[in-house]
Amino acid sequence: MTRWRRPAWWSVLLTVAAVALFVRLGVWQLDRAAYKDSLVRRYAAAASAPPVPFGQVAAAPPADAFPRVAVHGSWLADRIYLLDNPHHDARGGVEVYAPLALPGDPRLLLVDLGFLPGPGKDMPPLPAGEVDLHGLYLPPPGVGLELGGDALASQSRWPKTSIYLDLGQVAKDLGRPLYPRILALDADPSAIYQREHAFDFSSMPPARHRAYAFQWFSFAVAVVAIFLVLHRKRRPRRTDNR
The missing domain is CATH 1.20.58 (Methane Monooxygenase Hydroxylase; Chain G, domain 1)
Incomplete structure (x- = not known):
C-alpha cells in the first residue's frame, strides 16, 4: 500500500x-x-479586396493589416535589387525588387516584382514612362542576422545582390528616403516573375x-x-x- x-x-x-x-x-x-x-486570414482577405489609393495608407499603414493599394509612378529601371537568401535555396532563384518614383514625391516605393528562377541575369527591362500598379502594401521581409555589414555599399554594378533586405540600407544606397513598407505586386499570368507572396513568419x-x-x-x-x-x-x- x-x-x-x-x-x-x-x-x-x-x-x-x-x-x-x-x-x-x-x-x-x-x-x-x-x-x-x-x-494569415487577414492577409488572405486583403489579396482579394478592392485596392485603395496608395496615399491613404502610404506613410502610416494600419498596424497588423495588409491593404491592397493602387499606385501610379515611374520605375528607376537601372536600380534593381536581388534578394538571395535561404528562403529561395530550394527553388534556386532570387526575389527581385525595384524602386518606384511617385510624381512630386521625394520618397521612393520599393516594389517586389516577384521570384525569378536562376541568378537573376535574364530579367526583362522595366517599361519606361509612368505605370499603374496594384498589390499588397506589406512589411519588408525580416532582416535576420546581418553578417558582413552593408553588402550594398560594397557593390558598384547593378543589379545588386544581398542575402537580406534592409530598407535603411537601400535608402542610403539610393540616396533617397523610402516608404516604410514594400509593394508586393498582384499575380500576373503574363509576367515572367512568380508572385506567391505567402505571409512570412520567419522561423515562428x-x-x-x-x-x-x-x-x-x-x-x-x-x-x-x-x-x-x-x-x-x-x-x-x-x-x-x-
Missing part, C-alpha cells in the same frame, strides 16, 4: 510556482498561435507556437509527477515468522 509523506512547505511552493509558470507560458504560446492565425509559424505550448504544458505535468514520486512511501511488506 502506498502512503504519502507530508511535503515541506517550500517544496509545495516551488511546485505550485513551477506549474503556474509553465502553464502561463503554454497559454501565451497558444495566444501567439491564434494571433498569427488571424494575420503558428504550428511552432502550438508545439512550444505542448512542450510547456508537458513540463507542468512532469513537475507534478516528480512531486508525487518524491513524496510517496511504501509500507514495508509483512513477513510471516514461523
Whole structure:
C-alpha cells in the first residue's frame, strides 16, 4: 500500500510556482498561435479586396493589416535589387525588387516584382514612362542576422545582390528616403516573375507556437509527477515468522 509523506512547505511552493509558470507560458504560446492565425486570414482577405489609393495608407499603414493599394509612378529601371537568401535555396532563384518614383514625391516605393528562377541575369527591362500598379502594401521581409555589414555599399554594378533586405540600407544606397513598407505586386499570368507572396513568419509559424505550448504544458505535468514520486512511501511488506 502506498502512503504519502507530508511535503515541506517550500517544496509545495516551488511546485505550485513551477506549474503556474509553465502553464502561463503554454497559454501565451497558444495566444501567439491564434494571433498569427488571424494575420494569415487577414492577409488572405486583403489579396482579394478592392485596392485603395496608395496615399491613404502610404506613410502610416494600419498596424497588423495588409491593404491592397493602387499606385501610379515611374520605375528607376537601372536600380534593381536581388534578394538571395535561404528562403529561395530550394527553388534556386532570387526575389527581385525595384524602386518606384511617385510624381512630386521625394520618397521612393520599393516594389517586389516577384521570384525569378536562376541568378537573376535574364530579367526583362522595366517599361519606361509612368505605370499603374496594384498589390499588397506589406512589411519588408525580416532582416535576420546581418553578417558582413552593408553588402550594398560594397557593390558598384547593378543589379545588386544581398542575402537580406534592409530598407535603411537601400535608402542610403539610393540616396533617397523610402516608404516604410514594400509593394508586393498582384499575380500576373503574363509576367515572367512568380508572385506567391505567402505571409512570412520567419522561423515562428503558428504550428511552432502550438508545439512550444505542448512542450510547456508537458513540463507542468512532469513537475507534478516528480512531486508525487518524491513524496510517496511504501509500507514495508509483512513477513510471516514461523
